[in-house]
Amino acid sequence: MRFLHLADLHLGKRVNGFDMLEDQRYILEQIVDLCASRGVQAVVAAGDIYDVPQPPAAAVLLLDWFLTELARRDIRVLAISGNHDSAERLDYAGQLLARQGVWLAGRYTGQLDPVVLSDDDGPVEFYLLPFVRSATVRHHLPDASITCYDDAVAAALSGTPAGDGTRRVLAAHQFVTASHKAPEVSGSESCAIEVGTVEQVDAARFAGFCYTALGHIHRPQAVGSPTVRYAGSPLCYSLDECGAQKSVPLVTIDGSGQAEVELIELHPRRAMRHLEGPLAKLTAPAAVCDADDYIWATLTDDTPIPDAMARLRAAYPNAMKLDYKPRNGTTDDAAHTAAEVRRRSFDELFSDFFVTVQGREPTEAEAAALAELREEVFPCGR
Ligand SMILES: [Mn+2]
Known part of the structure; x- marks a missing residue:
């Protein structure tokens, strides 16, 4: 079984006021060519298909074009929603598309039924876990004990059989750490930069899968094991990524379930x-x-x-x-302060502000009220 692992397409994204749509079309054409030349059976897209919940019409047409080109070549598509996607909109016509070999998992419904593809060695089960927050999983699995994202993902995967020799692949869109070591971010994730421990999912949760196709972090990298991997965004989406080499993992799973990963470099229309x-x-x-x-x-x-x-x-x-940047080497104070502020958490910044205004530290009740507000304003962490 050979598939291409994509993530964080962010179709419709603008960077510093520049519409990236032509660049996205260019890179998707490259990916379609790659699928054809490398005998790919399926494309797994691990979330953040679109940049915003209500993408511009041109972005929707671009995805339509991409899916059609893949279907025309008999290449299966397995996609999940990311935190930028509207889960409901991504599910549109999902059951009809599944008949065409395009599986879209937008909403988490409390149950993960695998999509089963086959090769000469038998079946491969693909589990599609859309982006989930703890509350979503808790709602669907009220009996599970869930206090953080790690619990939530563990509960969502708890029904997955394991240890029976069946080849299984997972697609997920979460902030995954290995032994609490965080992945390196790119600066364009917007939601993932300063996530607290409560949002972290331990890579050990994926031990039962031959390969885990992750989305969320825009810098390509493995997390803890070579087969638990962020594909990274196919294009640089932030000036912090200047010069970064983007790639897509080409994954080949043999009959025994061993996954071999080859990173194929992508070449953008404009660097x-x-x-x-x-x-x-x-x-x-x-x-x-x-x-x-x-x-x-x-x-x-x-x-x-x-x-x-x-x-x-x-x-x-x-x-x-x-x-x-003046040549005499003095640091730019304003830029330095801005960078300092960006490094600090919302809670720290607000606490400083509070002390300045009130002349005292916030009480426990005030801190709790603030935490609640912060959750509401920055639901994916800040
Ligand atoms: Mn993303």
Whole structure:
């Protein structure tokens, strides 16, 4: 059995005001070609199919095109919702599509029925676990003891048979850690950056699966074991990812259930690059190459330059960001403070604010009320 593991497509996403749709179409075309040339039987898409719950029409058409191209080549599709997707909308026409070999698991319903695909060695069971919060699983499995995401995923997987030699694959979209070691984030996950321990799921939960196809973290990486893996987003979705090499895992499972993973590099239509130097040097015709790339330029000029962005865009029309780093090496205080603030949790920041205004620490009741509010405003952690 050979399948391609995708995740975090974020169709319809805009980065720094730039619509990524053409870049997404380009990378999906590359993926379709890859499926055909490498004899792929199925594509597993581990959530965040869309960037927002109500995606733009063009993003919906792009997914339609992608699914149709795969179905035309007889390639099965197994997809789950991520925290960015609307579970209900992703489920649209799900039962009809399943007859065409496209399985979409948007909502968690309390039961995981595997999709069974076969090869010469017999069946392979694919378990599709949509993105779940503790409360969702608790609602469907009221008898399970669930206090955190780890409990929730354990409960959701508890009905999965194990140890009988059947080959099983899991798709999930959660924040997974191995022995409490967190995966490396990319900066474009938006919801995953400062997650508390309550949202963490232990990779040990997936021991019964030949391969676990994860989504949520945008940087490709294995978690604890080479067969528990984040595919990563197929494109750079944040300037923090400048220069990052994106890839897709091509997974081959043999008759005994051993999964072999080959990482295949993806090549974007436009790279995302960080340049540093004086403006005149960066924009000198001899220095400009791949002018259509997405550029973040850090200028080392001593004084701000009027029209710097316009001059940068004359050389690089898709320049996304421009900032300054003085050559004398002094740190930029504002940038430093901003970075410091970003590193601190909402609770810490609010607590400081409270002390400044009230002249005392919040009481336990006040802290609890704040925690409740925080849950409401940042349901996926901050
Ligand atoms: Mn994502």
